[in-house]
Amino acid sequence: MSRDETHRVNDETPTGEGLRAIVAARDVDTTPDTAEIRGLAAATGYTVVGEITQRRREDPTYGLGRGKAEDLMRLAAERDADAVIYDGELSPGQTYSLGELLPAGTAVVDRPRLVMERFTDAADSRAADLQLELARLRYELPRLREAIARDDAEEIRLRPEGDRRVLDVERRIESAKRALDGITDDRAERRTRRREAGFDLVAVVGYTNAGKSRLCRRLADDVDGSGESSVAESDECNDGENGDPNDGENGNHDDLDTVLATGDRPFETLSTTTHEATMDGRRTLVTDTVGFVDDLPHDAIRSFRTTVEAAREADCVLLVVDANDEPGTIRRKLRTSLSTVEETAGPVVPVLNKTDRLDAAELGTVVESVETVVDGARRDGLPVSGSLRPPVPTSAHDGRGVGDLRATVADALPTATETVNAPNGSHTESALSWAYDRGIVDGTTYTADGVRVVLAGRPAVVAEATRRFERS
Template identity: 30%
Template sequence: MLRKKAMLILRKEFNEKKNIEELKELASVLYEPVECVVQVRPPHPKYQIGSGLVEKLVEKIKEKDIELVIFDNRLSPTQKYNLAGKFGVEVIDKIELVLRIFYKHAQTKEAQLQVKLAELQYELPQAKEKVRLAKLGERPGFGGYGDYEVNKYYNKIKRDITIIKEKLKRIREHRKRLRKKRKKFEVVGLIGYTNAGKTSLLNALTGESKTSKNQVFTTLTTTTRVIKNAPRKILVTDTVGFMENLPHFMIEAFLSTIEESAESDLILIVVDASDSIEDIERKLRTNYEILSRIGCSSPIITVFNKCDKIGEEKKKKILTSLERYIVSPIFVSAKYNINIDELIELILEKLNACIGVVETSDMRLISYLYENTEIIEKIEENGKYIITFRAKEDEVNRILRIANKLRG
């Protein structure tokens, strides 16, 4: 299937460290970027970019048969309307692009509701202006809005938001109940910039094969698995990927998913080590900003994935240049299984589990200990077993209470 040809535009301020690569990566999921334009200037109220550049791009769009223009910058409805009138094609911004990618990857009912909520919350503040503009005359991307009355459309969106929030609230409560059941086990949360290889790392840690694609936002719902070859039962959870300047309404829409990370016992920040130093720094900042916004204070390991693509010199440069952003760093390759066992050892060290000792002859309890905790020592004495084990503090206390009850 032929994909639409897209022009990508970034307007940035003087001295602003920003490039168009992230937008290019995002756009490539759905479209074929054929032209990239960067302009350094203050925002133009009518077009976002300068009016002179707009006139030049009109010809470029015709010349290259471009069917869609995507801005990295947030656009107002009036700017979209004005640009669509000039270009003769639909104009969207990065947020709309991300929402379209979300729609493509939303497989579960929860993910579909989250995407719809994000779309409606994006639409609400500009609903009245869109309807008003649509009534002035047709423009690409404004079809259908003119059929609504301004207030009716606005109120319809508000009602739909309320309904979806209620549905997601029920899903969130269900998630909390599931997390409560899992609380006896340690949970490691994978977070990271989109396309950093989180799903590949999940597969490497668990020995399973969740589908991993070289595309952004392929994971929209959480996936929880058990780490293989660990001496006790430890769960690892993969969540939705982050991106720079993720709007508040998107974080709110995906809150039930992102919350999984906030409540983990340990966080693995997964970074693509083959990125440039500047991109790694920018992405690490984004990770920390979002962790702060969701109130996460768990200990952290910084996992530099795709180390097979870099040499020792790049590793040294990462560690020295980005020292203030890095906590407990380790270089791995999920694809080639490099340093995965070492990562599991580091996870065990960071989790800092408690030690308990039970004396029992109950085979069900002994079996449970072997299946779910790390056995340090077992001594048989007078038909009973004295077992020293390691597990999460709450779980150790729970097992000790059970052992005491069994002793009567």
């Protein structure tokens, strides 16, 4: 679905490029910090020309109190703003009411809508487009219902069977869900094939701008050591269509694509992208994922399920934290990440990135902040809390700590060891070749009677290798 088709749901939704915006923010306890929402707005193409902040409880009509909402109206008129960007989620009713108060032609863009606009700019695959379409349609549907219910000129009150436009959006939601289900099934099959080929799966997750993409390239086997460029395998290139059915076997991956270096921009990575990486002798596929962000509605998070699935199904998860954030910000972002992932099949290793900018005392403060969140997650009974490991300091910029991280990942991966004795012969050589192809041979000793092989790696792969040797 094109951007124009997407915005038929709400014709006043702007596309940020070249538009002037006023930022509005409210917080109950403190004066709002608008740095992050300004960064999101700028990354989406808006020019921020003013802001209104308020410290008070949420107003059920406008989000802001009536007085501040009127201040916002006057500032928007004075600065000739194309949009008001609200740092938080507005209900359909609040969105409509605030839009009615603002000057004609000034659109209301709350935080979830802004994030989805930014996602649209970064989308580079069919899977990403489908996830975006689903998130946008789920977001817009209740707002369309609100607009229809309030629009006296249309003389329509929504009936149970729904207005034609509502039914159209509902049909598009079901269509996107069906298409995305097919891609999800293909990914599950791909994960199975890659594990059978001896690869361990590692997912890299975390708040946006934590440095995940650079860390992935630092870990990858196909970089020059700087982490600035690589050739990586994009899980989105084929979306499971027309791919080699033997994908992942013998180290072959047919969905290779060039991935450019990323900088500190929100949502620079949208598609999940996978690199081959060796972790202390273990062959892994490390998947870079979409950055998390606060205050996305549940439906939007659910729509971006490829990122969450990559984490939940991985053998190990690297949860990347920007160690240069303030302690309170680190705690907030870490809680957001843990709450979004919810639970994982494998262990979760917090990675304190960008530590090249910190001294020992500052790093100690960061570690304490992480430990505070981990302790809180355990007290609250979050399922993911039982998977958490001690944090590992790193710097994707200069490589410090990356060796320790590789060792930590290798130690966290599921491992089985087995020693087999097999006679000399073609069947043994075939089994040995199969085991070498999957990277699970830890040592071989040839004797007059045959060969002694030490196997170490994924339990299922070691078990299959043992079976092959026993047939020799």
